[in-house]
Structure formats: C-alpha cells, structure tokens
Amino acid sequence: MSTATEDGSNGYEAVADIYVAGRGTRSPVGDSVGAAVVRAWANGFPRDATVLDLGSGPGEPSTRILQEAGLTTYAVDASPTMVAAFRERYPGVPIERNTVEASEFFNRTFSGVLAWGLLFLLDPASQALVIEKVARALKPEGRFLFTAPREPLKWLDGMTGRPSESLGGRTYEQLLRDAGLMWVADTEDEGGNHYYFVEKV
Ligand SMILES: C[S@@+](CC[C@H](N)C(=O)[O-])C[C@H]1O[C@@H](n2cnc3c(N)ncnc32)[C@H](O)[C@@H]1O
Numbered sequence: 727m728s729t730a731t732e733d734g735s736n737g738y739e740a741v742a743d744i745y746v747a748g749r750g751t752r753s754p755v756g757d758s759v760g761a762a763v764v765r766a767w768a769n770g771f772p773r774d775a776t777v778l779d780l781g782s783g784p785g786e787p788s789t790r791i792l793q794e795a796g797l798t799t800y801a802v803d804a805s806p807t808m809v810a811a812f813r814e815r816y817p818g819v820p821i822e823r824n825t826v827e828a829s830e831f832f833n834r835t836f837s838g839v840l841a842w843g844l845l846f847l848l849d850p851a852s853q854a855l856v857i858e859k860v861a862r863a864l865k866p867e868g869r870f871l872f873t874a875p876r877e878p879l880k881w882l883d884g885m886t887g888r889p890s891e892s893l894g895g896r897t898y899e900q901l902l903r904d905a906g907l908m909w910v911a912d913t914e915d916e917g918g919n920h921y922y923f924v925e926k927v
Contacts, residue, residue, distance in 0.1 A: 734804035734825035736847040737886030738783075742807035745885065750784035750811060758787045759917035760842060760873070767840075767871050767923070768795035775837035776800065778863070780826045780856070781844030784811035788842050789819065800836070802829045827852050832859045839864060841872040843919075846890045847883065853893060854901050861905035861926065870907060870924040874898065898922060 733739045749758050764787070771777065773796035779789050782801035789812070792799045801821040803809050809823040822831055826844065839860045845853050860870050878894030893901070899909050902924055911923040 733806065734827075735808070736804075737883065737888040738847075739805040739807055741885045742805050742811070746784045746808065746811045750786045750808075752786055752790070760915045760919055760921075761787045761791060763913060763915050763921055764788055764840065764842065764871070765791050765795070767838075767869070768792050768797060770869070771795065771797055771837055774798065776834075777838040777840060778802070778831055778834075778836045780829075780839060780841040780860075781847070782812060782821065783808045783843075785816050785819075785821075788840055789816060792840070793819075797838075800831050800834070802826055802831055826856055826859075829859075832863050834863065835865050835868075836863055837865055837868050839868070839870045841870075843873055845872050846874045846892045847888070850891060850893060853891075857898075857901045857907070858905045861902075861907050864907075864926040866926060868926045870922075870926075872922050872924070873919045874922065876912065876920045895922075 768791055776798040777792050779801040782789055782803050789799050789801055799819055802824055804825045809821055812821050822829055875892035876895050879892045881890050883890045902909050906927055907924050908927050909922055910925050913921050
C-alpha cells in the first residue's frame with residue numbers, strides 16, 4: 727500500500743515549516759547531521775559535474791554542500807513549502823516540484839545522485855523504481871549516495887508519524903545489482919544515519 731499523500735511528500739508538506747526552521751536553516755555554529763559525509767562525497771566529483779538532489783527539502787544542507795563543491799545541481803521535492811524555501815535560498819537553481827517517482831529530471835543524465843533521508847519514506851515498489859531510474863540516469867562511473875538503515879526495518883517517521891521502511895542491505899544490494907549498480911562502501915554519521923555508497927558498473 728502506498729503511503730504517499732496527495733502532494734506526494736509522504737507527510738512532509740504538513741511539517742515543512744518546522745523542518746525548514748530546523749535542519750533546513752543553517753546553524754551559526756557547526757553543520758547539520760551528515761554534512762561531513764555528503765561534503766566528502768561531493769568533493770570526489772570533478773568541479774563541472776552535474777548532481778541531482780532527490781528529496782532535497784529546502785536544499786540546506788545538501789544542495790548548499792554540492793554547490794560549495796563547485797557542482798552543477800538539480801533538485802526535486804514534492805512538498806510545495808520545501809520547494810518555495812529552496813527557491814528563496816537558491817534562485818535560478820533548477821528544482822522540480824514533483825515526486826521522485828515521476829520526476830522529469832530522470833530524462834537527464836547525471837554524474838551523481840544524492841538521496842538523503844528519502845528512500846525509506848517510499849513504499850518498497852517505489853524504492854525499487856527509483857533505484858532503476860537512478861541507474862538509468864547515471865553516466866558511466868556515476869555515483870549514487872543514499873541513506874537508509876543497514877538492516878531491514880519498519881518504523882514510524884519521527885516527524886510525520888508515517889510508516890517508513892528500510893529494505894535492508896541485502897535487498898538494496900540485489901536491487902542495485904539488478905539495475906546495473908554496485909554498492910561499494912558504507913558508513914554512519916554522528917546521527918546514526920547509514921549511508922550506501924553506490925557506483926554505476
Ligand atoms: C527527511 S526530508 C530530507 C530532506 C533533505 N534531503 C535533507 O537532507 O534534509 C525528506 C524530503 O523528501 C521529500 N519527499 C518525500 N517523499 C517524496 C517523494 N515521493 N518525492 C519527492 N520528494 C519527497 C519531503 O518533502 C522532504 O523534503
């Protein structure tokens with residue numbers, strides 16, 4: 727059963743103001759959870775590379791970090807409030823208000839795709855679909871970074887109360903392999919978020 731809301735944001739539109747005021751606003755002291763992992767990943771691309779930020783929220787910290795690395799960025803988010811906050815922060819930076827499942831940006835090609843805090847919000851079939859779309863949109867040797875727990879797990883999202891589901895490393899590895907991608911490494915950040923580093927074979 728799909729948990730998508732009418733806007734497709736899986737409950738995030740209803741909490742977008744709180745999210746933007748919290749994680750979505752740059753702290754004067756220190757950086758947000760996961761920023762160091764995303765920065766290290768972003769710094770591994772040539773400076774003219776193009777990267778897609780899936781479920782970008784307001785673009786803080788993810789799109790900001792990608793831009794600081796000199797990358798050309800595209801973003802997609804289903805929440806109108808998140809997209810408005812993004813446009814305020816990054817005028818002129820392409821963002822599509824759409825679900826990642828239906829995003830037009832998958833008609834383009836990218837050197838990298840980032841999905842921080844997104845994949846496990848989608849139902850399992852949509853997660854598999856997005857992995858396939860990412861695989862098709864990545865250039866040869868392109869890289870994909872996403873967060874999801876290492877183990878198969880179902881829980882209620884802390885902000886929205888909606889069901890979340892990690893398919894777990896074994897299933898993600900299979901889905902990635904079937905799509906022509908390879909899970910090459912993983913790590914955890916200071917907030918306990920698990921990262922899957924993936925490359926196009
Ligand atoms: C946990 S937040 C993560 C935001 C951002 N990546 C970050 O680093 O803070 C999840 C985001 O995904 C968006 N989202 C949820 N389901 C989506 C979907 N199916 N398509 C596009 N965006 C979605 C929400 O609107 C929200 O902005």
